[in-house]
Amino acid sequence: MVAVSDTVVTAREVRKSFDDEAVLESVDLTVEDNEILLLMGPNGVGKSVLLSCLAGSGRPTAGSIDVFGEPATARADTTSFLLQDALCHGKLTGRENVDFYRRLHPAFTDDWQRLVDRFGIDGDLEKRLEDYSGGMTRKLELSIAASIDVPIYLYDEPTAALDLTTIQTVHELFREQQAAGKTLVVASHRPMDADVADRIAFLATDGIVATGRPDDLLASLPPILETGTANTNALATAIEGEPYAVAGNVRGFLDEDRAGDSRDTDAGGRDAAALVADAAAATGIETDDLALVEPTYTDLFNYYTESGPDQDEEFR
Numbered sequence: 257m258v259a260v261s262d263t264v265v266t267a268r269e270v271r272k273s274f275d276d277e278a279v280l281e282s283v284d285l286t287v288e289d290n291e292i293l294l295l296m297g298p299n300g301v302g303k304s305v306l307l308s309c310l311a312g313s314g315r316p317t318a319g320s321i322d323v324f325g326e327p328a329t330a331r332a333d334t335t336s337f338l339l340q341d342a343l344c345h346g347k348l349t350g351r352e353n354v355d356f357y358r359r360l361h362p363a364f365t366d367d368w369q370r371l372v373d374r375f376g377i378d379g380d381l382e383k384r385l386e387d388y389s390g391g392m393t394r395k396l397e398l399s400i401a402a403s404i405d406v407p408i409y410l411y412d413e414p415t416a417a418l419d420l421t422t423i424q425t426v427h428e429l430f431r432e433q434q435a436a437g438k439t440l441v442v443a444s445h446r447p448m449d450a451d452v453a454d455r456i457a458f459l460a461t462d463g464i465v466a467t468g469r470p471d472d473l474l475a476s477l478p479p480i481l482e483t484g485t486a487n488t489n490a491l492a493t494a495i496e497g498e499p500y501a502v503a504g505n506v507r508g509f510l511d512e513d514r515a516g517d518s519r520d521t522d523a524g525g526r527d528a529a530a531l532v533a534d535a536a537a538a539t540g541i542e543t544d545d546l547a548l549v550e551p552t553y554t555d556l557f558n559y560y561t562e563s564g565p566d567q568d569e570e571f572r
């Protein structure tokens with residue numbers, strides 16, 4: 257966990273439209289020096305568009321983005337941007353793609369050699385990218401983006417197409433970059449990427465709806481009820497939003513107005529048995545079929561992107 261420090265990126269009331277189609281609406285976001293900030297949100301909400309604005313390659317339609325106190329567009333030397341799908345050229349070999357970026361970027365280093373070795377694609381450098389698998393392409397792109405020696409890295413879906421072991425390797429790489437003093441913004445809709453984050457920011461259609469440390473955000477969730485899929489409709493009568501499937505069961509966020517509230521909120525305590533009993537009475541589900549579960553990052557993602565109410569909170 258990094259200490260609280262200086263802000264390196266500030267986005268204020270950023271809007272972005274394509275033709276007349278609004279993608280980003282009033283996005284306010286800060287990135288602190290040396291943190292790993294995870295930008296989460298559902299498909300199509302505008303994470304890539306926001307990253308391109310932070311990188312200075314996309315211009316906001318309204319609002320401002322400062323990087324180290326200057327407009328993002330004036331600071332191309334400060335960021336390395338891993339694009340979602342478009343970093344490498346399919347007709348070039350792995351080595352030729354690396355050479356392209358080595359010539360293009362003055363801050364390109366030899367780190368790529370160590371990284372392709374670590375990702376296990378060092379033997380594939382003479383193949384054309386069009387013959388790489390999706391995961392191999394991502395590994396090469398990560399090797400290239402991480403080899404550029406700049407203060408800020410913007411990674412768009414870095415773990416997409418990667419297997420679980422490789423995701424751990426990517427997380428290690430991120431921690432090493434942080435230990436070397438770098439700042440990382442990682443856009444993802446994979447809850448497991450929260451493992452590596454100092455803070456998470458959730459992007460929804462009306463802007464950033466919550467930011468905070470992962471543990472604080474988890475602790476801020478309402479009680480989560482879980483039951484069998486046969487009880488999906490009944491569960492829906494006692495929760496906020498829609499039930500969602502998790503490992504063969506369904507879950508939902510308890511709506512205290514609908515299910516009754518047995519919590520001793522003054523003392524901050526939770527009487528799980530009483531809560532379950534209230535929810536069972538409200539839904540008609542047997543208490544044996546209803547459980548209160550510990551929140552996971554998947555629940556957190558669902559709350560802020562699918563099932564939860566509008567939120568506007570900052571946990572620091």
Ligand SMILES: Nc1ncnc2c1ncn2[C@@H]1O[C@H](COP(=O)(O)OP(=O)(O)OP(=O)(O)O)[C@@H](O)[C@H]1O
Pocket residue numbers: 274279297298299300301302303304305306340413445
């Ligand atoms: N150059 C463009 N012209 C027109 N529309 C665009 C352009 N770039 C992005 N969009 C639109 O902006 C919206 C947000 O796209 P974006 O790629 O930022 O979403 P995302 O949150 O990164 O999604 P995903 O998780 O699927 O990668 C989409 O509706 C997309 O079609």
